[in-house]
Amino acid sequence: xxxxxxSPNYDTRAWEDAxxxxxxxxxxxxxxxxxxxxxxxxxxxxxxxxxVFDKYPNLKVVASMGAGIxxxxxxxxxxxxxxxxKIEDEQLIEDLQYFVLTSVLNYCRNIPQxxxxxxQKNWNRVAYKQPKETRIGVLGLGNIGLPVAQxxxxxxxxxxxxxxxxKEIESINTFxxxxxxxxxxxxLDVVVCLLPLTDDTEDILNEDLFSKMPKGxxxxxxxxxxxxxxxxxxxxxxxxxxxGAALDVFQDEPLPKDHPFWENEKITITPHTASVTNxxxxxxxxxxxxxxxxxxxxxxxxxxxxxxx
Amino acid sequence: xxxxxxSPNYDTRAWEDAxxxxxxxxxxxxxxxxxxxxxxxxxxxxxxxxxVFDKYPNLKVVASMGAGIxxxxxxxxxxxxxxxxKIEDEQLIEDLQYFVLTSVLNYCRNIPQxxxxxxQKNWNRVAYKQPKETRIGVLGLGNIGLPVAQxxxxxxxxxxxxxxxxKEIESINTFxxxxxxxxxxxxLDVVVCLLPLTDDTEDILNEDLFSKMPKGxxxxxxxxxxxxxxxxxxxxxxxxxxxGAALDVFQDEPLPKDHPFWENEKITITPHTASVTNxxxxxxxxxxxxxxxxxxxxxxxxxxxxxxx
Numbered sequence: 001x002x003x004x005x006x007s008p009n010y011d012t013r014a015w016e017d018a019x020x021x022x023x024x025x026x027x028x029x030x031x032x033x034x035x036x037x038x039x040x041x042x043x044x045x046x047x048x049x050x051x052v053f054d055k056y057p058n059l060k061v062v063a064s065m066g067a068g069i070x071x072x073x074x075x076x077x078x079x080x081x082x083x084x085x086k087i088e089d090e091q092l093i094e095d096l097q098y099f100v101l102t103s104v105l106n107y108c109r110n111i112p113q114x115x116x117x118x119x120q121k122n123w124n125r126v127a128y129k130q131p132k133e134t135r136i137g138v139l140g141l142g143n144i145g146l147p148v149a150q151x152x153x154x155x156x157x158x159x160x161x162x163x164x165x166x167k168e169i170e171s172i173n174t175f176x177x178x179x180x181x182x183x184x185x186x187x188l189d190v191v192v193c194l195l196p197l198t199d200d201t202e203d204i205l206n207e208d209l210f211s212k213m214p215k216g217x218x219x220x221x222x223x224x225x226x227x228x229x230x231x232x233x234x235x236x237x238x239x240x241x242x243x244g245a246a247l248d249v250f251q252d253e254p255l256p257k258d259h260p261f262w263e264n265e266k267i268t269i270t271p272h273t274a275s276v277t278n279x280x281x282x283x284x285x286x287x288x289x290x291x292x293x294x295x296x297x298x299x300x301x302x303x304x305x306x307x308x309x
Numbered sequence: 310x311x312x313x314x315x316s317p318n319y320d321t322r323a324w325e326d327a328x329x330x331x332x333x334x335x336x337x338x339x340x341x342x343x344x345x346x347x348x349x350x351x352x353x354x355x356x357x358x359x360x361v362f363d364k365y366p367n368l369k370v371v372a373s374m375g376a377g378i379x380x381x382x383x384x385x386x387x388x389x390x391x392x393x394x395k396i397e398d399e400q401l402i403e404d405l406q407y408f409v410l411t412s413v414l415n416y417c418r419n420i421p422q423x424x425x426x427x428x429q430k431n432w433n434r435v436a437y438k439q440p441k442e443t444r445i446g447v448l449g450l451g452n453i454g455l456p457v458a459q460x461x462x463x464x465x466x467x468x469x470x471x472x473x474x475x476k477e478i479e480s481i482n483t484f485x486x487x488x489x490x491x492x493x494x495x496x497l498d499v500v501v502c503l504l505p506l507t508d509d510t511e512d513i514l515n516e517d518l519f520s521k522m523p524k525g526x527x528x529x530x531x532x533x534x535x536x537x538x539x540x541x542x543x544x545x546x547x548x549x550x551x552x553g554a555a556l557d558v559f560q561d562e563p564l565p566k567d568h569p570f571w572e573n574e575k576i577t578i579t580p581h582t583a584s585v586t587n588x589x590x591x592x593x594x595x596x597x598x599x600x601x602x603x604x605x606x607x608x609x610x611x612x613x614x615x616x617x618x
Binding site (some may be wrong): 091099101102109114125128131151155254255270272 | 403404408420425430432440465571578581585
């Protein structure tokens with residue numbers, strides 16, 4: 001029994017080291033150099049190629065290398081019975097909390113604008129916003145959205161949150177479901193997307209949603225690239241329905257050189273760096289599930305193929 | 310009796326409006342158009358010109374328009390008996406707290422670097438630092454430095470502080486006096502200057518101080534421009550003793566067009582915007598002191614001419 005890693009365009013060495021560090025007896029192979037695919041039952045994957053799972057007729061588990069799993073569940077070659085697991089990493093959540101806090105403070109303090117002004121030797125003051133007068137709405141109040149909303153509230157921002165089902169949370173104004181979306185959006189200065197990516201949330205950041213926010217609102221996307229309708233965003237910036245956006249995720253990554261986002265000064269681009277999984281801190285989740293499979297026990301961090309998270 | 314405003318190169322209208330709003334009966338004049346200087350006893354000032362106070366032989370009070378008072382106390386034309394008062398603004402303190410939080414998060418997350426990379430369409434990830442592994446030292450634990458240190462500690466940074474006299478503060482590692490300075494500096498990732506400007510602290514951010522920090526440390530100056538030896542900073546960036554700096558205050562403001570800081574990509578410049586006094590929120594402190602003077606009562610927010618703060 002062995003683990004096969006399927007993650008093209010990705011340096012797998014840190015993962016190999018981390019897995020061996022947890023269990024020196026592990027056999028690890030890396031696609032496409034792996035052998036004996038008939039007998040492979042445990043795969044560790046990130047962005048697996050189309051049709052790749054056809055080559056593994058006896059696959060039992062595909063473990064994602066991160067919190068996202070749609071790159072696996074959307075792969076049409078994956079049989080419905082195969083178990084898909086995700087990484088649950090407390091550090092990732094903390095990293096996202098501070099990344100979003102950085103992004104909203106930069107919105108309040110116009111730091112990206114000052115960095116650009118500096119190149120023009122331009123001493124031009126722009127009024128700043130105080131956290132207590134800045135209304136931030138967090139889309140998604142799950143295991144990531146909730147702690148992000150909480151750190152913003154702890155730092156004096158006026159925070160509201162939107163989720164699928166009704167929730168009650170201290171010092172956060174909550175809204176739920178499609179019916180609650182317009183009321184949630186209508187008074188926001190900033191909307192932060194931290195939703196899981198599902199068929200329902202794909203393309204949710206679109207013209208219709210932007211039009212429900214006050215003119216001049218600001219967008220922060222740290223969900224997934226597919227949450228955002230990229231041409232709708234360009235249009236909303238052009239018409240000034242939105243004043244700007246901070247984007248950490250994109251439909252295509254790395255963002256192609258000819259993409260119009262690069263040259264748009266209203267957009268601040270970070271290269272998918274809000275939270276980066278450190279293999280050393282999560283490898284034990286993979287090795288534990290690998291042993292559980294071997295011993296016939298139930299695996300941890302299994303996602304619902306039906307719900308998509 | 311009247312208030313005379315002396316603040317060349319400064320739009321005094323917002324102050325006039327705010328003072329009249331507090332007390333519609335006030336008589337306000339603006340230097341150099343003011344009259345009857347023999348009988349002027351109350352001046353509101355920011356950066357008063359050299360020798361200007363010679364024109365006011367019966368001056369009793371000079372009120373600063375902000376928290377800084379050295380622009381007044383260092384004016385050689387000011388008699389020793391004249392009372393100098395400062396503004397105490399809770400909002401200024403809160404604004405400084407969030408400005409410093411923004412600056413240290415940007416240091417951790419390399420946001421200024423990403424803004425510059427975006428212009429090169431460069432998708433290059435740089436490792437980030439977590440607050441819990443980032444050691445920040447706050448120079449000055451007075452009515453500004455202390456709340457700044459506290460908000461950083463609340464956001465998981467490892468915070469230490471340095472002050473003139475010994476202090477004990479929860480979750481902040483404190484150092485005091487000249488003897489404690491080296492020990493304070495030697496393990497820091499970031500030093501934040503929030504000292505008052507006095508003869509003792511002028512030029513304190515110099516080669517000697519930088520050399521006591523670990524190689525590659527980072528400087529944030531939100532004190533006063535005169536705290537920093539600007540050529541020592543350029544030298545420390547050149548030798549990589551410091552990795553970068555975020556500066557909000559400068560020896561000359563606005564920063565002159567030919568100043569080498571503008572073109573240095575290791576320096577992030579903001580145009581003295583960490584905290585900006587809102588006349589409307591502090592005008593009552595001026596009108597109250599004006600009435601107190603009129604009624605022979607003791608004034609509030611008097612600074613010690615000897616201590617310089």
